[in-house]
Amino acid sequence: MITDLFAAACFYILPLLTGRIFFKPIAYSFATGMLIWYLALLISGIYFPGSFDNVIILLTGISVLLFFLRIIRDIIKDRNLLTHAFSLNSLITPSFILLLTVFSFFSYFFVWKLFTPYPMQLNWDIYEHITVANIIASGQTSFLPSFLTDTFTFNGYTTLFHTALAAQKSLFQTDLLGFYWWVEYWHYLLTIVASFLLAKNIFKKTEISLLAGVVSGLVYESSMVYSNLFLIPQTMTALLGIFILREVIISKEDHTDKPFFKKITGAIPLIISLITALFLHFVIGFAVICTVIAFKILDKEIFTKHLNKISLFFVFILIGTLSLQFFGGIDLTGREEANYFNLGLVKIAALFSDWYGLTLIFLVPGIIGILKSHNITSKKILVLALITATVSLAPFAYFLKYYTLSRYLVNTVLVFGIFYAVRNFSVPVRYLYETLTVLVFTAVFFINVNTYQNFLFFSNVISHISDKELDTSKWLRANYNKDNTLIVSDPGTQYILEASSEINTPGGAYMSLPNRNKLININDGISPEIIELNLKEIKDRFKKDNAHLIFVASGRYFAWQKLTDSEKKSFYFNIWSPRVIEQTDVPFLTRLAADSSFKIIYQNNEMVIFEIL
């Protein structure tokens, strides 16, 4: 557990140290470090297979060594460095961040993870990323995830994120589920810190910045977006995007006139960081690039003069876009489950009610306050918030994912609205009201988290995965060669077991339709011979000809078989939480066990595993 905590911290620290060799700003050094690690591991993996572990040790060694050498050099150069570093003035911001860390610790471990002990998970999406990371850690490499596993049917990103996970797995020889249990806390804390620093750089008021940090921690987009509590490529890209935007805001405050060459070289860290964002997630990375470009365009005098008019224009565009949701959504992807992500106005309103309660009304004083203020940066952020929110709410399937980035900007406007509503009161009254508002957000967060977690309750734990599934995975990993085995079950069981046992499955949760049809054909009425035939006909791109075929009849499998055929054929429906095997399913298992082709190799009350001989 402690190793995982440390490995999770190193997920951020090691790339930061590597990037720090080249650039000082944290966002740029982290993004550069991520890209260096990725390219080094990708290229070495292609040209020198088997060098993965050595390259990681080399990169870690160089980064740590140079970091300490730099510290020693800086201390020698400036004897007062340590005195300055620990002066009262320089400790103000870190002390507020420490305060937010305490807040984040309580909201994360005592609300979000209260019933989710180590190493259980509340993030369904991580299993596909763990699957890819496990494959990379085992020495395979590719620029796109779909070349490594058929769990990915669509390449929304490169393998940069997965390579970073694999690096920690390899360096600390740890299991990625335990690692993830901790790393999502660090991500949560960083989203809070990002909101705090963004607001601090815009409004220069600690009161607003602290409120921004707290609100960021308490607004959880519990569907499609998942900004603060899930660490997945889209949320990491948005977080990096906000840190990049903050650096851009800071650099704008530097009014010294620089020569052309310096301007060009000064843009290099920004360009590298934007490339990293794009590699992390093509769509959200593109949104980050557009947001940074839009911020720079708004900096031109022709626009800064008319920021209020531009803001009002986008308020109307946002309202117009929302009203288009009345007419239903459009799918641009052609994916089977896209229809379920065309939400319509009523569902969008319901989602935002879950995430924010009615606290979005603070956007009204927020917008008015910013329009009335003389703070140009806040006006630019308002325009960006309106543009990104408009894109997020456009009537196209999956567009709500853009809110992963937009939420930071919208929340900043909202928080300013809370401050603006009580700006004319004395400090104690203002603080009292802001405390009350934090309590309101806390109540909304409690209710939202309860709603999200309620259906995942299983054997006194709230998680998508159970203890017994973890035990089963360990047993499978210990007893079967992962390169020569294929696990077949319902999509949910496959998805969980592939990530935790590292053994291949036909598509995980994204099992192809022909393979699903083979499973659908299996029912109580058919003989074990036909069941065997159907299972053997299930195809997998990565299956070896003589692979052991393992059939997992789990509680999830039987629950999945009880869905309607159209639900079973859809990527959208899964059995999200563990299940025990019901008495009604026992006759099916007894029939299989009596057949000589099916050998029981492992069983508990959640799954019976057969090897097909």
Next chain:
Amino acid sequence: MSLKKVLYLTVLFLISLGIISFSLFRYKPFAYYIGNFSVQPGAYSFSINRNDSSEQLVRISPFDDYFYWNNTKDHPISSADFKSSGDITNVFSKFLNGRLINRTRVSWFMESNNGTRIKYDIENISPSEFEITRTFEKTNDKIDAVGQSVIICPDCLVTDNKSRVFFTTELLTAEKLETANQMNLSPLVLSNNILPNDVEKIVILDKNKNPKMTLSTQGHIEVSFDEKWQLLEFKTWLGNQSSVSQTISF
């Protein structure tokens, strides 16, 4: 502080309360967890399930219960006749008891358009025992007796403490008699759906002869079994009381 400012602050305070209340009222949990069981509220009924499976143990609904008055028998609420249901009466206790504390009791109610309101209290009286109390908060007629109905699992068998298994005439098949024979149970065919008076305990078995639940017949006038709907009805005098209870052991 001026009156204007006080009024303004009051409005802001009320907005905050409004936001919290709005979220609490919208909160509709999928299930309420009591020990190893969960109570899942629905629009027409509620069910009791095990925590670790999707298997429904019993389902209870006013659409299945009966009222008896002046030689008349009818459901307390009939279809398309209700205006609210499926909710827990107190939103604050609903949230606080939903997960944070180890609750032992949940309430579910249904109110019809014609003025009948029934509250169901589901209480975990021991680790594997539930007491379900029906309270008739509003009724139009003077009710003499109540039929407390439970829908049991499909394919389950209704047996008693004397190793008898009950079937009804219209659904009797040779296969069922064979099943009873294999399980060493004496089949008893009910012509009028009413179970004999000497039944003390009803034991529900699944097809593998595993007991799923036990229901006591004590305190009830008669027990009937509608095999088509897998419905067991426990007829109970109401007298001057406004509530009746039944106990189910799992």
